[in-house]
Amino acid sequence: METTQEKTLNGVPTDRLVETMQAIRKQPEIAKFKFRAKNRWDDGARNVATVGAFHGALEEHPREEPFEYVLDEHPVLLGGDTGGNPVEYLLTALSGCLTTSLVYHAAARGIEVTGVESSYEGDIDLHGFLGMDESVRPGYQEIRVTMKVEADVSEEIKDELVQAAKDHSPVYDVVSNGTRVEVVRAR
Amino acid sequence: METTQEKTLNGVPTDRLVETMQAIRKQPEIAKFKFRAKNRWDDGARNVATVGAFHGALEEHPREEPFEYVLDEHPVLLGGDTGGNPVEYLLTALSGCLTTSLVYHAAARGIEVTGVESSYEGDIDLHGFLGMDESVRPGYQEIRVTMKVEADVSEEIKDELVQAAKDHSPVYDVVSNGTRVEVVRAR
Numbered sequence: 001m002e003t004t005q006e007k008t009l010n011g012v013p014t015d016r017l018v019e020t021m022q023a024i025r026k027q028p029e030i031a032k033f034k035f036r037a038k039n040r041w042d043d044g045a046r047n048v049a050t051v052g053a054f055h056g057a058l059e060e061h062p063r064e065e066p067f068e069y070v071l072d073e074h075p076v077l078l079g080g081d082t083g084g085n086p087v088e089y090l091l092t093a094l095s096g097c098l099t100t101s102l103v104y105h106a107a108a109r110g111i112e113v114t115g116v117e118s119s120y121e122g123d124i125d126l127h128g129f130l131g132m133d134e135s136v137r138p139g140y141q142e143i144r145v146t147m148k149v150e151a152d153v154s155e156e157i158k159d160e161l162v163q164a165a166k167d168h169s170p171v172y173d174v175v176s177n178g179t180r181v182e183v184v185r186a187r
Numbered sequence: 188m189e190t191t192q193e194k195t196l197n198g199v200p201t202d203r204l205v206e207t208m209q210a211i212r213k214q215p216e217i218a219k220f221k222f223r224a225k226n227r228w229d230d231g232a233r234n235v236a237t238v239g240a241f242h243g244a245l246e247e248h249p250r251e252e253p254f255e256y257v258l259d260e261h262p263v264l265l266g267g268d269t270g271g272n273p274v275e276y277l278l279t280a281l282s283g284c285l286t287t288s289l290v291y292h293a294a295a296r297g298i299e300v301t302g303v304e305s306s307y308e309g310d311i312d313l314h315g316f317l318g319m320d321e322s323v324r325p326g327y328q329e330i331r332v333t334m335k336v337e338a339d340v341s342e343e344i345k346d347e348l349v350q351a352a353k354d355h356s357p358v359y360d361v362v363s364n365g366t367r368v369e370v371v372r373a374r
Binding site: 028032 | 195197198199200203204207208211212215217218219220221222223224225226227228230231232233234236238241243244248250254256258260261263264265268270271272273274275276277278279280281282283284285286287288290291292300302303304305306307308309310311312313314315316317318319324325326327328329330331332333334335336342345346349352353354355356357358359360361362363364365366367368369370371372373374
């Protein structure tokens with residue numbers, strides 16, 4: 001366990017994690033967050049997303065410099081390959097969320113983790129995207145994930161950590177179960 | 188309509204799009220793609236995803252330099268804010284996919300688009316992630332999207348373009364409907 005200014009485990013400030021949960025118990029509204037992104041089409045397959053302010057813990061959180069993400073397609077999919085493509089960003093999101101969920105839940109349980117590595121592969125059949133076969137979905141038909149956890153605990157506890165990541169990861173939940181997406185065209 | 192070396196519309200090489208569809212009709216296996224990502228935990232909420240080779244059109248497509256994406260959490264969520272968080276990357280993925288789907292389908296229909304801008308907002312209640320209330324899902328409860336399309340066509344055609352994006356976007360499909368995610372722990 002690292003000890004700096006604050007008590008941390010796995011780089012997670014565990015004191016503040018406990019304080020956050022106590023604050024939420026007193027005032028459940030603290031737990032309500034709104035995350036946001038904007039996107040501007042550039043040309044062809046290339047577009048740029050920006051991630052700036054979000055809302056949470058009862059206030060707005062601006063960011064001085066929004067994060068900027070370039071999305072494109074590989075030439076085989078008729079783009080310029082200046083950035084990952086949208087379905088690769090989806091795997092990126094899933095990877096970050098399972099990892100963070102595992103690390104945070106290990107910290108909450110007092111388990112020191114020394115490494116987490118994971119790999120992701122998903123199958124897409126372009127018949128769906130191209131509208132060539134209505135029986136083929138446009139999205140991933142399946143996503144396979146392999147997670148490697150380094151920690152000085154039993155195999156059983158490592159399995160529990162992976163299970164905790166699956167049970168609590170927001171992106172895993174959305175990708176596994178879907179969610180309501182409302183699309184409106186601005187006039 | 189732009190005319191360079193190849194015929195393009197909206198920056199999409201429409202001749203090659205038609206050729207791709209003809210090739211898929213002859214040999215459906217060409218349409219099968221496998222996209223991938225890897226992730227390595229750094230510390231606390233910070234981890235780094237890399238996106239490199241993928242499989243499609245019957246062959247592997249290596250990338251000399253993989254794309255690297257830093258994921259982190261804002262201090263209010265106990266991280267260092269060195270990158271967007273996983274649920275912000277999910278919105279990024281969705282934004283890129285709806286945009287590209289709209290632009291490609293417009294190109295396939297011969298419609299010139301001069302601008303696409305969109306914004307995304309999703310609601311998360313931390314009770315789910317923190318395991319404080321089993322009735323609250325960890326993921327987005329709803330995602331709201333606003334798309335603005337600039338094109339010299341009727342409002343009705345613009346609505347059709349947005350609908351085509353929804354109908355064919357791989358990320359919209361996964362986020363709306365979910366997909367099977369298999370997680371295995373490497374031993």
